[in-house]
Amino acid sequence: MRCEIVAVGTELLLGQVVDTNSTHIGDELALAGIDCHFKTTVGDNHARIVSVLRIALDRSDAVLICGGLGPTSDDITREAIAEVMGVELRRDPAMVENIRKLFEARKREMAPSNARQADLPEGAAFIPQERGTAPGLICPMGEDKVMYAIPGVPLEMKEMLGRAVIPDLKRRSGTTAVILSRMLRTWGMAESTLGERVSARVEALQERSNPTIAFLASGVEGLMIRVTAKATTEDEATTMLDEEEAELRAILGDVIFGVDRESMERVVAGLLVDRGMTVGVAESLTGGLVAARLAETEGASKWFRGSVVAYDSKVKYDLLDVPEGPVVSAEAAEAMAWGACKALEADVGISVTGVAGPTTQDGQPVGTVFMAVALRGQVESEEAHFAGDRQHIRQFSTISLLDMLRKRLLADG
């Protein structure tokens, strides 16, 4: 069963609205085990909607049209569907009455234009509305194809999709398949290196094509490996994901820092809570980003003491006891980490100092960064070099320092 999505609305093409509807629909189709190979966005233009629907019906079994069911003159999905079906639109008096009552229930009078929402292509059926005033449509095409039309208002769309469209699609497809996917989040390995390490695994899977592996770059949040499994039950799909995750962890080790929505700071938070430790930060070029990411986690007050953002060198000397001298160095980073422990009364002190640009500092080129973690009387530092603009360097420094802390905590047992 292949179902494709057609999103209708000029505002979507003009970049005035982010199309989160299609994201939701794609997710729901995937979970229902229905393939979705194409999604098309088209403006409020009759000829163009008709052409898009014809292309979609030609290559898919079902077409899910979202938007263009409102009462105004630019809402023309109903007309376009009727033309594609080669039938007339007929106004349904019972539905007109239904819409009128919905307005009455909200103490408002129905505008004459709302009667258009009761127009039904011959041979089609309404999907009753439960949120807004627009009913949806189920429009069979020939023996075995179908078009659905649902409103573009997110709340109405979600409700109608879940209640009527997905169940109807599942019934038609006769599928009992469940598709689940899991994201393995990695940090610290280039996409190409990661790809090579995992390539044998990808090839092994390609033969049976289930589960599948895909790589997603998410910029400063690292690379994600998505594993997708198709099975007849949710338990079976979950077992497949567990097995594949274990395989990938065996290959990649602690390069995988989290799963699905587990951010780096949430992982670090979990490790600190497990160990009953608190953390304090001393940061320079990141200017507060390290602290801000840590503080984003709910319950941070249990383990996050605070940060000294020592942007000016003198603040480093005064508040963090950094020896006067160059502040872009391993020595300065180590002193800052100790300073954070002491000034903020924290069990673990982490620090980062470096050159975000635009100009060099202490003879170090832009992108040079020193990070340190102080813990149980021992301090370790690392040097890194990041490319990109100021913001990029600062964000990479931030997540790299958190990753360094994560590894140090893991090693601490």
Next chain:
Amino acid sequence: MRCEIVAVGTELLLGQVVDTNSTHIGDELALAGIDCHFKTTVGDNHARIVSVLRIALDRSDAVLICGGLGPTSDDITREAIAEVMGVELRRDPAMVENIRKLFEARKREMAPSNARQADLPEGAAFIPQERGTAPGLICPMGEDKVMYAIPGVPLEMKEMLGRAVIPDLKRRSGTTAVILSRMLRTWGMAESTLGERVSARVEALQERSNPTIAFLASGVEGLMIRVTAKATTEDEATTMLDEEEAELRAILGDVIFGVDRESMERVVAGLLVDRGMTVGVAESLTGGLVAARLAETEGASKWFRGSVVAYDSKVKYDLLDVPEGPVVSAEAAEAMAWGACKALEADVGISVTGVAGPTTQDGQPVGTVFMAVALRGQVESEEAHFAGDRQHIRQFSTISLLDMLRKRLLADG
């Protein structure tokens, strides 16, 4: 000139990623006066990408393909384009060398798979990469059509679109109309109030429909009023924008804090530089966000001393000399502002303390925030109440404090 968008990536169909790239591209095309009638999303499948490109080329003059230029085996945009063009892919040795150097600059070794990014369809040209490792492609089709391929990584996509694709599209379209727009950024006024204040102006403009005014909510960055003017020369369009900006400033006053890409922190930076003053921050619930925003500005080292992120109350008492007691209060905020001046040796001290949630603190409900600015021996504080989740409250607190500093500096003359 009609240009359509093809977004490549299975993750976009599966609903795992919201396609904000297409929104940005749609916006940029509209501003350049180039029609965009269709947008198609397709997965990482060779035959399907090829079919989508053929359909797109059939009905549009230009096709902008976003994504699928990475180094891994599921990045197949280059291969699909070559098939549509009916040509071979040739590896460009100079580009391989170029990519290798980009890796070297980051002290990393190029994986062999990255060489794929140097594959060029015969007859096409590279768009040099400035952010990531993937170059883009310009691929002429016959006499008068063209395909562009740009990376799906948002930073790389935006940069390449603005630098190379939009200018090339404008040149090809031979359009002489100049469309310019200007964003007036506001803070501190509800959308409905803003709409009412400006409504007479909007109506006056609707009669001649040039320039036009649109309101864009940008969440935590406030509301933006976009003025768009169409003219035959850039000077003429600029004059129209200047005139309209003056009208709106007369109505809205200092609610407008900046123009276009002038962020709140950049405006504050300008005011501090003008006055030759430095600033220090003491922050609690914002956890480093205030400092991070200030430090984002180039040249921040001239006027930004640093921040004490006093997440734990004891850090407030110890490092900022806040009197022991409730820390969510006007008194605490004022003491923190003074503490920032002193501990960080700054001319101006700004502070924020409050309850980000999920639970109440010091008997204050979630969303209660106190902010203070200390300057020339005088401290002023403000109480605010923000709705929303933890992150929302923290971000609103941050920009509100910066706005308070802005107004105080303006008043200081």
